[in-house]
Structure formats: structure tokens, C-alpha cells
Amino acid sequence: MNKFFIVLGHTFFTRLKSKSFLFSTAFILLLLTLFANIDTIVHYFMGDDEGKIAVIDETDELYPVLEKALADLDDRLTLEKFDASEEKGKEAVQSGEYDGLLVISYDEAHFPKAVFYENDAVESWNQMTIEQQLQQIKVALATERSGIDEQTLSAIYEPVQFEKVALDETAKTDEELNAARGIVYIMLFVLYMAVIIYGQMIATDVATEKSSRVMEILISSASPITHLFAKIIGIACLGITQMLIIFMYAIWLFKTKGSELADALIEEFGFSVENLALFIYALIFFILGYLLYATIAAMLGSLVSRVEDVQQLTMPLIFLVMIAFFIAMFGLAAPDAKFITITSYIPFFTPMIMFLRIGMLEIPAWEIGLSITVLIATIILFAWLSARIYRGGVLMYGPSRSLKDMKQAFLLTKKEN
Amino acid sequence: MSLRIDNVTKKFGDHIAVDNLQLEIPEKGLFGFLGGNGAGKTTTFRMILGLLDPTSGEITWNGQKIDYGKSHLIGYLPEERGLYPKLKVKDQLVYLGRLRGMRKSDIEAEMEYWLDRFEIPHYANKKVEELSKGNQQKIQFISAVIHRPSLLILDEPFSGLDPINVEMLKEAVIDLADDGTTIVFSSHQMEHVEEMCENICILRAGKTVVKGNLAKIKQSFGKKNLNIYGDMPFDSLKTMPGVLRYQEVVGGCKLQIENESVSQEILKSLSGKGFLRRFELEEPTLNDIFIEKVGERYE
Numbered sequence: 249m250n251k252f253f254i255v256l257g258h259t260f261f262t263r264l265k266s267k268s269f270l271f272s273t274a275f276i277l278l279l280l281t282l283f284a285n286i287d288t289i290v291h292y293f294m295g296d297d298e299g300k301i302a303v304i305d306e307t308d309e310l311y312p313v314l315e316k317a318l319a320d321l322d323d324r325l326t327l328e329k330f331d332a333s334e335e336k337g338k339e340a341v342q343s344g345e346y347d348g349l350l351v352i353s354y355d356e357a358h359f360p361k362a363v364f365y366e367n368d369a370v371e372s373w374n375q376m377t378i379e380q381q382l383q384q385i386k387v388a389l390a391t392e393r394s395g396i397d398e399q400t401l402s403a404i405y406e407p408v409q410f411e412k413v414a415l416d417e418t419a420k421t422d423e424e425l426n427a428a429r430g431i432v433y434i435m436l437f438v439l440y441m442a443v444i445i446y447g448q449m450i451a452t453d454v455a456t457e458k459s460s461r462v463m464e465i466l467i468s469s470a471s472p473i474t475h476l477f478a479k480i481i482g483i484a485c486l487g488i489t490q491m492l493i494i495f496m497y498a499i500w501l502f503k504t505k506g507s508e509l510a511d512a513l514i515e516e517f518g519f520s521v522e523n524l525a526l527f528i529y530a531l532i533f534f535i536l537g538y539l540l541y542a543t544i545a546a547m548l549g550s551l552v553s554r555v556e557d558v559q560q561l562t563m564p565l566i567f568l569v570m571i572a573f574f575i576a577m578f579g580l581a582a583p584d585a586k587f588i589t590i591t592s593y594i595p596f597f598t599p600m601i602m603f604l605r606i607g608m609l610e611i612p613a614w615e616i617g618l619s620i621t622v623l624i625a626t627i628i629l630f631a632w633l634s635a636r637i638y639r640g641g642v643l644m645y646g647p648s649r650s651l652k653d654m655k656q657a658f659l660l661t662k663k664e665n
Numbered sequence: 666m667s668l669r670i671d672n673v674t675k676k677f678g679d680h681i682a683v684d685n686l687q688l689e690i691p692e693k694g695l696f697g698f699l700g701g702n703g704a705g706k707t708t709t710f711r712m713i714l715g716l717l718d719p720t721s722g723e724i725t726w727n728g729q730k731i732d733y734g735k736s737h738l739i740g741y742l743p744e745e746r747g748l749y750p751k752l753k754v755k756d757q758l759v760y761l762g763r764l765r766g767m768r769k770s771d772i773e774a775e776m777e778y779w780l781d782r783f784e785i786p787h788y789a790n791k792k793v794e795e796l797s798k799g800n801q802q803k804i805q806f807i808s809a810v811i812h813r814p815s816l817l818i819l820d821e822p823f824s825g826l827d828p829i830n831v832e833m834l835k836e837a838v839i840d841l842a843d844d845g846t847t848i849v850f851s852s853h854q855m856e857h858v859e860e861m862c863e864n865i866c867i868l869r870a871g872k873t874v875v876k877g878n879l880a881k882i883k884q885s886f887g888k889k890n891l892n893i894y895g896d897m898p899f900d901s902l903k904t905m906p907g908v909l910r911y912q913e914v915v916g917g918c919k920l921q922i923e924n925e926s927v928s929q930e931i932l933k934s935l936s937g938k939g940f941l942r943r944f945e946l947e948e949p950t951l952n953d954i955f956i957e958k959v960g961e962r963y964e
Contacts, residue, residue, distance in 0.1 A: 250766075251733075251764060254760070254763045254764055255764070258760050262752070262756075456749075457749070460746075460747065460748060460749055460750050461743060461745045461746060461747035462747040462748055462749050463747070464716065464741075464743045464745075464747050465741060465743065465747045465761060465808065466764065467716060468714045468715070468716055468736065468739070468741050469733075469736045469761070469764040469765055470733060470736070470764055471733050474733075639716075
């Protein structure tokens with residue numbers, strides 16, 4: 249057990265101190281910072297768009313209305329009444345005195361119409377804002393003219409009341425479903441990333457030890473199975489550390505920024521204490537899923553002789569996670585499809601699909617128990633297989649990357665009588 | 666109290682790597698494993714270490730099977746370098762030492778001793794990949810002996826080293842043997858084995874060809890080498906009975922003869938024919954034995 253922790257600690261700290269870990273963590277933190285400050289950044293870059301618009305009001309009525317509407321809305325856009333001819337106005341825009349020229353008039357039906365002159369033909373923020381405001385003025389005019397009062401108008405625009413009631417009392421409520429969907433999304437994403445990043449890391453680590461032949465010394469001091477699992481858990485600890493750093497930083501960012509975005513996110517994904525059971529399931533399935541994929545990754549890593557070959561050999565594993573990911577995406581829309589039910593029992597997909605079903609549907613306990621049992625049995629099977637192949641593969645060198653090698657590695661540790 | 670290899674056979678599919686090996690390696694001292702490429706030396710070592718399971722037979726150290734509970738008693742230097750290329754020498758030795766059950770402070774003390782002894786203390790904070798091949802081998806050696814094992818297995822410890830480094834490592838190996846370590850080592854360089862080992866074993870295609878005490882093996886080999894230098898024709902010796910091999914050298918000839926008494930016949934036949942400068946009778950070299958024992962099976 250002591251050696252287990254030595255290997256675990258070694259794996260953890262060497263990786264923790266590595267440049268790639270520091271860079272990737274720093275990069276994610278930077279992205280988060282950018283994301284949290286998105287308002288400021290957008291504002292900074294949009295600052296150039298600040299506009300002074302010349303307005304020629306041929307109606308002699310609408311300018312004050314429009315000015316007021318815009319003043320309420322956006323302080324970056326200022327209107328200025330322009331009393332000279334249209335030609336003069338265009339020249340002023342071309343000379344850069346104004347950012348645009350707006351000519352408002354009435355059409356045949358006495359509704360406002362406008363022509364907007366700008367130096368380029370690109371659809372600009374200014375154009376959209378003004379267009380929207382004019383549209384509202386038009387609506388107001390039209391309703392006023394046809395004698396419809398404000399209340400009737402809002403009644404027309406109000407969405408129809410439509411409520412769904414599930415007759416089955418155990419069925420999930422809308423809120424629960426939303427919450428489940430949110431957690432499923434996050435879980436899918438995190439598991440997907442974890443398998444791809446940390447699975448790759450394990451395979452690379454094993455392949456490095458094998459190609460440098462230090463493995464021969466390692467497994468003469470500690471048993472392959474100790475070594476294998478210490479490595480897997482060590483990388484898992486690393487992953488948890490990285491995620492913790494990122495989460496803590498994210499929470500701190502959102503707290504200090506007091507961003508509406510954070511509140512919106514929390515509401516959207518329904519994080520609340522009521523979902524505790526679901527969180528626990530998420531944790532269980534995450535751990536099991538990680539163990540399964542990590543074990544296979546370690547096995548694949550021990551089959552290659554050169555670190556460069558790791559990518560190639562772990563490809564099928566990544567495809568498997570991707571398939572699980574896509575099935576899960578489909579499952580979010582139709583969680584009760586037969587296809588989803590079946591795939592939720594296939595161990596490679598169980599962590600994602602069964603979890604999705606638990607979140608979205610009412611699943612009897614025995615189904616959950618059965619799928620977890622199958623999953624654990626598969627993990628044990630692969631762990632056993634991996635340890636065997638690991639031990640054999642370590643002593644096998646050469647360009648190995650086929651099923652035949654897997655068999656050979658397996659046989660190398662077999663006692664023949 | 667010894668390392669016993671009891672009727673051990675290892676098959677890889679149809680290929681027999683080690684065939685019914687029966688050896689008793691006495692405690693303390695040096696034991697040499699000789700054999701050409703593919704003779705089964707490395708496979709035997711891997712079985713001793715428990716990296717491979719024998720197909721049949723048993724290996725015991727002091728009457729007990731070697732398992733992971735005993736790994737602190739055993740040191741291993743593999744044939745190929747086995748170190749983390751990107752890890753600093755110090756971190757490397759600390760990690761490997763801890764895996765052999767040592768405390769960090771003890772490792773550091775031992776490491777200092779060995780790095781000083783091998784005249785490379787300034788490499789402690791260098792990455793292994795920055796070191797020359799010879800210095801890497803020294804680090805590899807330190808990693809095998811840092812925990813003062815009682816059984817030390819060295820697979821081709823001197824290959825790829827310059828003569829100065831070979832001497833340095835040899836001295837270290839001999840010192841360890843004097844301190845009571847049981848050392849099993851393999852080499853295809855006869856001189857090293859001849860110089861250092863009391864007991865040897867020659868393997869060919871997985872089978873033992875010769876084994877036992879080196880001095881006794883030489884004695885029982887019977888054949889001797891005879892070197893003669895002088896101002897006389899030596900041609901007539903070629904056809905003399907009892908002369909097995911004849912090789913002309915500048916100012917003389919080298920012979921292999923069936924036994925000691927042949928030398929006296931030769932001396933008699935040469936007397937009076939000219940000036941005899943040197944006439945020496947030699948023990949057979951291990952090389953002669955090896956070529957004879959391993960070579961004759963090829964015929």
C-alpha cells in the first residue's frame with residue numbers, strides 16, 4: 249500500500265510541476281477571465297461604433313419622438329437635427345463630420361419611412377438600433393390611429409397560456425427536467441473532456457515509462473497492478489486538482505463581478521439542494537466512467553513502444569467517448585427511446601446514458617443497480633486484463649499496435665503447463 | 666542460503682528460451698552468466714526478478730520465493746538503460762529508492778556517496794537525457810545499488826562504457842561483493858567474468874553448457890595454451906601429436922595442446938634446433954572454453 253502512494257505521489261507531482269499542466273490551467277483561467285469580463289471587452293471594442301447621426305426630419309414631428317426613444321436606450325448614439333439639404337448632409341457624412349445621415353419622411357399611408365446614409369454598406373449597430381426604434385414608433389402610430397388602446401395591444405402580444413400537466417405523479421416536473429438537463433450537459437462535457445485529456449495523459453505516461461524502459465525497474469519494485477492503479481488515481485487527483493482550481497476561480501470571478509450571467513447560468517442549470525441525489529449519481533457515474541476509460545487507456549499505452557504511437561492507438565477509445573457523447577445528445581431530446589434504454593446498459597455508454605435517463609425519467613432502482621453492477625464488472629474485467637497486458641506489454645518492444653500484440657502480451661504472462 | 670534455480674523452463678509459444686536450468690548460486694560473491702545473444706540470460710534474470718513466470722520449475726532466494734515483499738532486498742540493472750529521460754538525476758534516484766523501501770534522507774546520503782565515488786556529483790540536478798551514455802549507465806548502476814540490496818542482478822553492466830568507466834564500475838561491483846552482496850551478472854566480454862567471478866555458468870540456446878567454479882572448470886578443461894618464441898622453424902610442430910591448434914605470430918607461435926605433458930614433448934623436439942627465447946604454458950582462457958563449448962554445438 250505504501251508503494252501505491254509513492255507511485256501515486258510521483259505521478260501527481262511530476263505532472264503537477266510540468267509545463268503542460270501549468271500552461272493549460274493558466275490558459276483556461278485566462279479564458280474564464282475573458283468570459284467574465286465579456287461586457288467590458290465588447291464595450292471596449294464596440295466603442296469605435298459610437299455615432300453622431302445627422303437627421304433631416306421631413307415630417308417635422310418625428311425627430312423629438314425618435315430622439316427620446318434613443319436617449320432612453322443607448323447613450324452611445326446621439327442624434328442631431330440637420331437643417332440643410334440632403335446633399336449637404338451626405339457631404340458632411342463623407343467628410344466624417346457625422347457617422348450617418350437619416351432622412352425621415354412619411355409614406356403614402358402616412359407611416360414613417362427612412363433612408364439611412366452611411367459611408368459603407370455594412371449593416372451596422374447604429375442602423376439596427378434606429379430601425380428598431382422607428383418600427384416601434386410606427387406600431388404606436390398605427391394602433392393609435394385605429395383606436396386600439398395600450399391594454400388591448402399588450403393583450404394581443406401576450407403569449408398564449410399553455411401548461412402541461414403530467415398525470416403520472418412520479419414524473420419529473422419541468423423544473424426538475426431543466427435541472428437534470430443542465431447537470432447532464434455539464435456531466436457529459438466534463439466526462440468527455442476528462443477521458444480525452446486525462447486518458448491520453450495516462451496512456452502517454454505509461455508509454456513513456458515503457459519506451460524509456462524504466463518500467464522494467466518499476467515493476468521489479470512494485471506489482472504492475474499497484475503501479476497501474478496508482479497511476480490512474482494519481483492522474484485522477486491531478487484532474488480533480490485542475491478542475492477545483494478552475495471552479496474556485498470561476499466562483500470567485502462571478503462573486504466579485506456579481507455578473508448577471510452567473511445568476512442566469514445557475515438558474516438555467518437548476519443548481520439547488522433539491523438535486524442532491526442527482527449530484528451524487530453524477531459523481532458515481534463520473535468516477536466509474538473515468539475508471540473504465542482510464543484502465544483501457546493504460547492498457548493501450550502499455551502496448552506501444554514509442555510515445556508517438558499513443559495517439560494512434562488511443563483513437564478508438566476517443567471515438568467511443570464521442571459516440572457516447574452523440575448518443576447522449578440524442579437522448580436529451582428523447583430520453584425514453586428504446587435505443588437509449590439499450591445503450592444505457594452498454595458499459596462504455598452507461599456513465600453518460602444511464603445518468604441521463606436517471607435525470608430525465610423515473611428509473612426503477614433495480615435498473616440503476618443492474619447497470620452499475622455491469623459497469624463495475626466491466627471495470628474489474630478490464631483492470632485484470634490491463635494488468636496482464638501491462639505486465640506483458642512492458643517486456644515487449646517493437647512496432648506493436650495490433651490485436652495480435654495484445655494477445656502476445658497477454659500470453660507472455662501466462663503460465664504454460 | 667543461496668539463490669536456487671530449480672529445473673526452470675521458460676517457453677514463449679513453441680520457442681524454448683530457457684531449458685531446464687538447474688543452478689545454485691552461492692550467497693555472497695560474484696556469479697557470472699555467459700552466453701551469446703539469445704542464450705536466455707535476460708529471460709533468466711527476468712524470471713529471478715519475478716517479471717516473468719517460469720513455465721515450469723521454481724526459483725527461490727534463501728528458500729523463499731521472490732515476491733514484491735522482498736523488492737527492497739533486490740537490485741536490478743537492466744540491459745538497456747531504464748531511466749526517465751526528462752527527470753533530474755536526483756528526483757529519479759529518490760523515486761526509485763523510495764520504491765525499494767528507502768527513506769528520502771537515507772537516499773540522499775547514499776546518493777551523495779555514489780555520485781562522489783563516480784566523480785559526477787555535479788550531475789545531481791541535471792536531466793538524465795542531458796548526460797552521456799557512460800554517465801547514464803553510472804546513474805543506472807546507482808539506482809540498482811542505492812538501497813544496498815543483498816541480491817544484485819546486473820545485466821551487461823559494462824557494455825558501452827569506456828575503459829576508465831569500466832574500471833570504476835568494476836571496482837564498485839567488487840567492493841559490493843566484498844561487503845557480502847550476492848551479485849549475479851551477465852556479460853559477453855569474457856575478460857570481465859574471468860577476472861571477477863569465482864563461479865560461472867555458460868548458457869547456449871537456453872541450455873547450460875558449463876557451470877561451476879571457474880578454476881575447476883579450467884583445470885578439468887585439460888587443454889592448455891603454449892606460447893613459444895625463438896629463432897627456429899616451428900612448422901614441424903603443426904603436425905605433432907597432441908597439438909590441436911597452431912597459430913604463427915611474429916617471432917614465434919601460439920599453440921593449443923591436449924594436455925600438459927604434450928608441452929614436454931614439444932620442448933624436447935625443439936632443443937638444439939636454435940635459440941629458445943620464451944616457452945610458457947598457460948591456463949586456457951575463458952574465451953577458449955566458451956568458443957569450444959558454445960562453438961562445438963554449432964557444428
